[in-house]
Amino acid sequence: MPRFRDEWVVDRVLFDYMAGGSCACCGFSFLPNGTADLVHAVSDIDTDAANDEIQAMKHDPWPKELRDQIWADRVRLRQKAKLRMKTYQAFVNEQFDEFADWMKQQGNLNRMLQLPRSEIMSVIRGSLYDIHSAYAVVLDIVMEQVAFFSLTEYGPDGRSADELAFEQQLLQFDKRGGFVLKLLNDDGSSSEELLNMWLQRIKSLGGPKLLDRGPSKEDEAEEGFDADAGPSINTKTEQQASTGASFQSDRRIIRLIIARFWADLLMDKFAEAKRAKSIEV
Numbered sequence: 001m002p003r004f005r006d007e008w009v010v011d012r013v014l015f016d017y018m019a020g021g022s023c024a025c026c027g028f029s030f031l032p033n034g035t036a037d038l039v040h041a042v043s044d045i046d047t048d049a050a051n052d053e054i055q056a057m058k059h060d061p062w063p064k065e066l067r068d069q070i071w072a073d074r075v076r077l078r079q080k081a082k083l084r085m086k087t088y089q090a091f092v093n094e095q096f097d098e099f100a101d102w103m104k105q106q107g108n109l110n111r112m113l114q115l116p117r118s119e120i121m122s123v124i125r126g127s128l129y130d131i132h133s134a135y136a137v138v139l140d141i142v143m144e145q146v147a148f149f150s151l152t153e154y155g156p157d158g159r160s161a162d163e164l165a166f167e168q169q170l171l172q173f174d175k176r177g178g179f180v181l182k183l184l185n186d187d188g189s190s191s192e193e194l195l196n197m198w199l200q201r202i203k204s205l206g207g208p209k210l211l212d213r214g215p216s217k218e219d220e221a222e223e224g225f226d227a228d229a230g231p232s233i234n235t236k237t238e239q240q241a242s243t244g245a246s247f248q249s250d251r252r253i254i255r256l257i258i259a260r261f262w263a264d265l266l267m268d269k270f271a272e273a274k275r276a277k278s279i280e281v
Contacts, residue, residue, distance in 0.1 A: 002153040004145045009247050010062070012141045017066055017134055066134050073135035077253065080129050082210050084260075089206030091267060099270050100199050104192075109183060112269075113262055116178035117143055120254070123261060142250040147173040149251070157248050157255075159212035162204040165197040166259055181262050202263045211252055 062070075091099070121140055124131050131139065145152065158164035172180045183198060185191045 003151045004148045005152045005154070006245060006247050009138070009141055009145055010245055013134070013138050014062060014066075016137050016141070017062075069134040070138055073131050073133050074249070077124075077129050077131055077135070078210060081253075081256070084128070085205070085207045085210065088202070088260075088263070092203050092206045095270075096203065099267070102270050102273060103195060103199065103266070109181075109266075112265070113181035113183070114174075114177040114179070115258060115261060117147065119178070120257060120261070123257060129257075138247070138250060139254060142247050143254050145247065146251050146254050147179070157251050159214050160204065162197075162200045163212065163252070163255075166201045167255055170194065170198055170201070171255060171258065179258055201259055202266075205256075205260060205263055211249075211256065 120143055121136070123129065124139055125136060156164055156167055158167045170182050172182050174180050181198065183191065183194050185194075
């Protein structure tokens with residue numbers, strides 16, 4: 001049986017939630033359709049996946065107040081994340097070409113581009129996102145799932161080419177150093193291909209969407225989806241579909257936050273380099 005699958009997340013969250021105590025401050029009983037309205041409010045979850053989540057609620061072991069907290073803060077986190085998209089868009093529009101040239105002149109950035117899991121949770125709980133409820137418990141556990149994602153035997157989570165490149169080729173995990181951004185070939189030589197993938201991922205942080213949605217089943221049918229070509233990136237395996245609740249959207253959010261962390265770090269280093277150069281002149 002593969003490890004770190006979505007069933008494992010469900011059980012771990014329930015255990016940690018019960019062990020740590022609950023919070024009753026985030027109920028949304030005034031919503032006409034309850035938690036279902038919160039599910040549909042998360043814009044990056046595909047319509048089919050949202051319907052699957054609503055059906056899964058009938059069978060999952062989570063108390064209603066736990067579900068309400070999690071879905072309410074899923075919406076809140078995305079609202080906060082969308083507010084920062086204009087920062088990345090402005091940077092891309094005004095400084096990206098100069099930044100790309102600067103990146104190509106840098107040496108080995110691997111040591112700087114390591115990110116312990118604890119640092120990610122500090123960002124999530126900090127002023128940028130301010131998530132402290134049961135959803136913080138979910139994200140902490142999902143982050144472990146992302147770290148060992150290959151063991152789940154799930155297909156890739158991403159939708160767009162830039163997101164998939166980051167997930168499958170750039171983001172790695174080392175038990176000693178945490179998450180690592182791979183910008184070098186396995187032999188330690190520089191890789192223009194990997195660097196260009198990363199630059200494209202930075203570009204995509206400015207939108208137009210926070211996270212792309214995949215086509216629904218109806219869209220695939222209308223557009224003449226070729227079943228013989230294999231499953232689309234929106235298609236769950238039979239095993240994934242049978243597990244009930246899915247944490248695919250949360251894994252995508254974790255990877256997005258990691259990408260933003262490194263982008264912010266490099267943008268700050270670039271700004272420092274520009275200031276130092278102007279002082280020298």
